[in-house]
Amino acid sequence: DLAGKKMRIPSRTGGWVIEALGAAPAAMPVPELPPALQKGTVDGAFIPWEIIPPLKIQEQTQYQIEGFEEYRFGNSTFQVSMNQGRWDGLPEDIQKAFRDASGGDWPKQVGEIWRASDDFGINMAVEAGNTHITLSEEETAAFETALEPVVDRWIEDVKSKGVDGAALVEKARGLIAEHATR
Template identity: 30%
Template sequence: MKSSKISLLAAAALAAILAGPAAAETSFKLSAVGSPGTPEIDAAMKFAELIGEKSNGEYRIDVLHSGQAGGEREIAEGMQFGTTDFAILGGIVQNFDPALMIVEWDLLFKNNDHVRDVMNGPIGDEISERLQKNLGAIKVATFMRSPRLLTTNAEVDDLDDIKGMKIRVPEMPARIALWRALGAQPTPMAFPEVVPALQLGTIDGQENPIGLITSTGIDEAVDYLADTKHLYGFMLLLSSESAWDRIPAEDQAMFKEAAAEAAAYNDELVEQSNEKGMEKAAAKMTVTQPDLEAWRAATADVYKQFETVEGFSDLYNRIVEAGQKY
């Protein structure tokens, strides 16, 4: 009996030797500032899950959410220096390539399909090249975000209604120029100050996605919501060049496939969140549907103020042209 056990052990050892060493798991970290429960982080988790399944455990992605890897700037700089493997980033990319201010340009994109058409086509390829050159990042997928809407202390049915209104906007030159062209008085302000400023009448309105409007008390501070969708936002799932180079070419297609599935999952979650948010807001606020054609006409030449930014005008005009069918 003893010799039989020894023989079995010897056979197992020989089999292990012949099979060679077990394949080492390759792990990556994906960094983002959002928290679980937000579409982009839930989609990041889905991406990690899909990679594990599709690779039979050969690859693992750990999601560092809630700012565990720092703010957007720190994460973006990590892409630049190769210390961040994967990341989900938004408008911060324009800090590294000013032409990419088109990522957060009011009234540029007509709808989500316009965004997808651009980002998944030749223009998106050019944006990818710029990201690789200026940020050291590879664009893997595009995640939609909730569009930005306008909330005010007076009803907004058309463009004339916002003339002279003090509207809080992020402190970004292009966005300030756009709202000034609309006839408003753009007022940069830190976000924590927005609700008190609305309540005191220091500002007349602000613009943000519906999720923030209903979760931060904005829907209690003012009575009117203009469903403008003036900015169709999106985020980019990026890989650093160094991380992408660690993935064999035959596996990169698998990563892109998983990313596309995760993007579809994200977009579905965004749509569900938008519907719930609008229902909640409509129970408290008067909702209007302004026609934005006049708004686009009023801001059509604002881009000329930024013509000195290398590559910007070309990207802008091509995106406008791509949107003519929407």
């Protein structure tokens, strides 16, 4: 239950998520999170588990919550973007090198490395005496349901900029389903 809590947010859409869950968003860079937790400026944060070790989050918190079957409450996108004209101007062998380096098993390998980093952070927190809570399938589904209006809001927001947000969400969800552990 996040009602009445102040939660550190990573972005504008992160603020929408926190508001949809009944909490008040507090924008700050992640390095400011430990002192904010210590001083009570925020009550918690949605952050990846991998951030626990470098920021010693386990020293400022008692609980971490994860969704059913290692479900993440957020996903990050890593990309290399280039202007189409610049891409077209690259020699074919360089274009091939980019394609070869970004396809195949690379997304799976990155996911495995990320999960291992998350597991390290979770274990560090548990070893420090924190309680790691894994939500049930029903509880995780309730989060998804509560956040669907945020997805709709984002789709409308980017639509006003000429972007087909619905198609992007559909594609992203398909890729997440294909590559996620759940």
